[in-house]
Amino acid sequence: MNGEKQERLTRVGPGTAMGELLRRYWFPVAASIELTAGTTRAVRLLTEDLVLFRQPDGRLGLVQRNCSHRNASLQCGLVDDEGISCPYHGWKFDSRGNCLRMPAEADNPKLLERARIRAYRAEELGGLIFAYLGPEPAPLLPRYDLFVWDNVLRDIGMATIPCNWLQIMENSVDPTHVEWLHGHHLTGVRDANRQSTPGWYKRHHTEIGFDVFDYGIVKRRVLEGGSREDEDWQTGHPLIFPVMLRVGTRGQHRFQIRVPVDDTTTRHYWYSCYKPVDGIDAPVQREVPVYEVPWQDEQENFIVDYVDGGDIMVWVSQGAITDRTKELLVSSDQGITLLRRLLLEQVDRVQAGEDPMGVIRDEADNQCITFAQEFNKFSGGDAFLREAIELSHVRYSPLKEQIIKLLGQG
Numbered sequence: 244m245n246g247e248k249q250e251r252l253t254r255v256g257p258g259t260a261m262g263e264l265l266r267r268y269w270f271p272v273a274a275s276i277e278l279t280a281g282t283t284r285a286v287r288l289l290t291e292d293l294v295l296f297r298q299p300d301g302r303l304g305l306v307q308r309n310c311s312h313r314n315a316s317l318q319c320g321l322v323d324d325e326g327i328s329c330p331y332h333g334w335k336f337d338s339r340g341n342c343l344r345m346p347a348e349a350d351n352p353k354l355l356e357r358a359r360i361r362a363y364r365a366e367e368l369g370g371l372i373f374a375y376l377g378p379e380p381a382p383l384l385p386r387y388d389l390f391v392w393d394n395v396l397r398d399i400g401m402a403t404i405p406c407n408w409l410q411i412m413e414n415s416v417d418p419t420h421v422e423w424l425h426g427h428h429l430t431g432v433r434d435a436n437r438q439s440t441p442g443w444y445k446r447h448h449t450e451i452g453f454d455v456f457d458y459g460i461v462k463r464r465v466l467e468g469g470s471r472e473d474e475d476w477q478t479g480h481p482l483i484f485p486v487m488l489r490v491g492t493r494g495q496h497r498f499q500i501r502v503p504v505d506d507t508t509t510r511h512y513w514y515s516c517y518k519p520v521d522g523i524d525a526p527v528q529r530e531v532p533v534y535e536v537p538w539q540d541e542q543e544n545f546i547v548d549y550v551d552g553g554d555i556m557v558w559v560s561q562g563a564i565t566d567r568t569k570e571l572l573v574s575s576d577q578g579i580t581l582l583r584r585l586l587l588e589q590v591d592r593v594q595a596g597e598d599p600m601g602v603i604r605d606e607a608d609n610q611c612i613t614f615a616q617e618f619n620k621f622s623g624g625d626a627f628l629r630e631a632i633e634l635s636h637v638r639y640s641p642l643k644e645q646i647i648k649l650l651g652q653g
């Protein structure tokens with residue numbers, strides 16, 4: 244790949260090819276629980292510094308971070324039912340960016356008009372707050388199944404990862420890394436710590452396959468000893484374009500959401516739904532809890548004795564923006580080639596004035612968007628389910644014991 248194509252694929256600022264494509268989608272910028280009524284939160288998305296706030300009446304606002312007067316940050320602004328007031332001289336802005344008041348100035352509508360700030364849409368769904376930075380009319384916030392399911396237990400893991408979003412997404416269409424990174428490498432690491440490791444991940448891939456569908460790419464695999472009859476091939480699981488992966492097995496259903504904060508920082512969310520075994524009701528949750536997924540210890544060494552820690556280690560180790568002019572793609576990288584092609588095709592669509600794939604504008608299409616995902620991953624049944632909890636980021640969840648019980652594994 245040449246440098247120009249790499250720039251086109253990776254950069255997310257305003258006016259860049261990928262930045263303009265990504266601005267056609269909604270991204271989570273906070274968990275609902277992180278923004279109580281009357282408070283603010285600094286947010287950075289697609290290189291733009293913003294402040295998110297929740298008015299006492301519950302309404303959300305998302306505006307540029309720096310005040311139009313003399314650039315003080317609105318992050319420490321006071322919030323009321325009209326909007327947010329800058330801490331420096333009290334200029335007040337509503338959630339549409341209109342300047343309502345300049346306390347030290349006489350009324351002057353023209354001046355107020357000049358003081359208007361950038362404002363964006365923010366909406367809440369399933370315990371997350373989403374933002375849309377693109378042109379109007381905005382598409383609908385997609386009601387993907389996990390965000391709207393009933394009778395499930397939810398939690399949200401989070402980590403800030405110092406690398407470009409695309410190398411994380413490329414990992415989602417790279418099935419064979421599983422047998423080495425999460426199989427042989429993880430086993431080697433854990434052996435050295437005298438920790439046991441189940442053998443699921445080590446199984447060799449005898450076939451991999453990819454199909455583009457309306458919302459992204461379905462990823463399939465056949466593992467040694469298995470066949471195309473297995474769910475890993477029949478159903479597989481999807482990359483949901485452009486920044487999500489759907490993973491899990493019976494009882495555990497998850498979106499991994501990779502939010503491009505800027506060119507070299509990605510906010511990673513593990514948004515999980517745990518579905519109870521038959522006959523049990525999930526406890527009612529007033530709010531969805533969040534937790535930090537650690538990937539470095541106090542000495543800043545990578546934590547690599549669990550599956551997601553291994554993934555994060557390789558993403559970061561590839562470099563802030565991995566140099567694709569120096570890579571050697573082989574046949575097992577076919578998913579990565581496909582994803583890059585798809586991204587560039589969607590860039591062309593946006594430049595031609597069309598909506599890219601997955602953008603939803605019709606309410607009737609947006610009641611609950613369901614994705615297929617294997618229920619018996621690696622044909623591993625309950626044993627895999629139990630071990631996947633111990634070997635994944637779920638080991639850090641504040642709900643871990645509750646999850647194990649809910650899934651009938653206690």
Ligand code: FES
Nearest residue numbers: 310312313329332
């Ligand atoms: S800098 Fe915001 S009111 Fe002066």
Ligand SMILES: [Fe+2]
Nearest residue numbers: 420421425554
């Ligand atoms: Fe992985």
